[in-house]
Amino acid sequence: MSSQNSHVVLIGAGRMGAALAAGWLRRKSSGVTADTLTLIDPRPSDAAQALAEEFGVTLAAAADETTLKRADTLVAAVKPALTPEVLAPLAEGLSPNALVISIAAGVPLRVVESALPDRPAVRAMPNTPASIGKGVSVCIANDRAGPAERRRADRLMKAAGVVEWIEDERLMDAVTAVSGSGPAYLFLFCEALAAAGEAEGLPPELARKLAQATISGAAAMLEAGVGDPGELRRMVTSPGGTTQAGLDVLMGGAGLPGLIRNAVAAAERRGRQIGAASGS
Numbered sequence: 451m452s453s454q455n456s457h458v459v460l461i462g463a464g465r466m467g468a469a470l471a472a473g474w475l476r477r478k479s480s481g482v483t484a485d486t487l488t489l490i491d492p493r494p495s496d497a498a499q500a501l502a503e504e505f506g507v508t509l510a511a512a513a514d515e516t517t518l519k520r521a522d523t524l525v526a527a528v529k530p531a532l533t534p535e536v537l538a539p540l541a542e543g544l545s546p547n548a549l550v551i552s553i554a555a556g557v558p559l560r561v562v563e564s565a566l567p568d569r570p571a572v573r574a575m576p577n578t579p580a581s582i583g584k585g586v587s588v589c590i591a592n593d594r595a596g597p598a599e600r601r602r603a604d605r606l607m608k609a610a611g612v613v614e615w616i617e618d619e620r621l622m623d624a625v626t627a628v629s630g631s632g633p634a635y636l637f638l639f640c641e642a643l644a645a646a647g648e649a650e651g652l653p654p655e656l657a658r659k660l661a662q663a664t665i666s667g668a669a670a671m672l673e674a675g676v677g678d679p680g681e682l683r684r685m686v687t688s689p690g691g692t693t694q695a696g697l698d699v700l701m702g703g704a705g706l707p708g709l710i711r712n713a714v715a716a717a718e719r720r721g722r723q724i725g726a727a728s729g730s
């Protein structure tokens with residue numbers, strides 16, 4: 451066990467909380483073991499209950515005084531709207547040195563800081579693939595979080611995939627518009643590719659399989675570092691060939707780059723509006 455992760459309390463063992471906990475328990479590098487983790491949730495997900503049984507992790511409906519006192523890291527994975535009201539009652543029992551990590555989408559650091567004042571805090575924005583350890587999380591720390599706390603948060607969030615850090619919280623809306631909403635853009639692309647295949651006469655099931663396997667395969671090439679996206683695109687595009695004909699449409703006047711630009715701008719704007727409406 452790492453001395454830096456002497457005890458982690460996870461509040462909210464739903465989809466993302468259970469996925470994070472599974473990542474910690476399955477990866478030695480997280481420094482978290484069944485003995486150094488407590489899951490808190492009045493109605494835990496099936497995945498969290500299975501995890502508690504498999505690893506023998508303590509799963510409780512509420513955090514008791516002893517658990518809170520020994521926690522040096524508290525990870526909040528409850529719904530954004532609930533985050534302040536779930537955290538505030540813990541302020542008295544939680545050690546003043548405990549690192550607070552919130553993964554609530556759209557909840558700014560200062561909301562976490564006002565619920566649990568005077569503590570090192572990190573806001574992390576993971577995305578959906580984090581639920582299978584293939585996500586990307588963007589983190590920002592408050593002034594009280596020093597290098598040791600940042601390293602601890604980095605190590606814990608790596609259970610969900612890649613971790614990046616930013617220093618300007620205003621960029622979180624752009625982060626959300628790119629990596630937070632990004633998986634949905636890709637899922638739509640997959641649906642559209644399958645529908646287009648069907649329109650060209652492919653049986654629906656075959657069209658769906660081809661679209662899905664193509665996107666997974668192309669993503670795997672990017673992950674394997676075969677080349678950057680532009681390079682890979684040029685590699686499969688012979689002048690005057692079929693791919694060129696398709697790309698001429700996608701890259702033409704009202705094509706995909708402009709659409710994506712507008713989509714990301716709209717998502718970023720919506721993030722700012724939601725933040726403003728919630729007083730953030």
Ligand SMILES: NC(=O)c1ccc[n+]([C@@H]2O[C@H](COP(=O)([O-])OP(=O)(O)OC[C@H]3O[C@@H](n4cnc5c(N)ncnc54)[C@H](OP(=O)(O)O)[C@@H]3O)[C@@H](O)[C@H]2O)c1
Nearest residue numbers: 462464465466490491493527528529530553554555576578
């Ligand atoms: N899922 C994603 O892809 C994703 C991506 C980025 C960020 N996030 C963030 O991650 C957080 C969790 O999302 P999720 O998808 O995992 O939601 P979720 O499945 O609803 O999990 C939240 C869990 O917290 C529980 N809970 C409610 N009140 C609680 C309390 N007082 N103490 C302890 N636990 C309590 C909920 O129980 P009940 O269901 O009974 O209320 C539920 O089991 C959200 O803030 C979200 O913005 C999620």
